Amino acid sequence: MPRYDYRCRACGDTFEVSRPMAEASAPASCPQGHTDTVKLLSTVAVTGRDGASAPRSPAGGGCCGGACGC
Template sequence: MPRYEFRCRACGDTFEVNRSMAAAGEPASCPQGHADTVKLLSAVAVTGRGGASAPAAGGCCGGSCGC
């Protein structure tokens, strides 16, 4: 289940909430009980060990459309 990070505008506390992607936009109350919170943007890096690399050239479709 995805984890979303929120910050409380009242007390400044930052906290995480696990919820489905369908509920990602719903408000979250701070652990201190405040309702004025904002969802933070998180940068996520995903790496793999497959050894495959992205094509070096390409544009929008790998270079086969001539764009």
């Protein structure tokens, strides 16, 4: 289930809410009970199975490393 980050405009706390994607735009109250909150944009990190960063394509990589001329 996706997690969404929010910030409360009243108290400044940030918090997470886990909810289905179908409810992604529904309002969320902060843990202190305030209702004036805003959903934050979050970044996604892509890592390999061992936690290492995913390998990057060589310079000029394109879709197949630049060898096909696409």
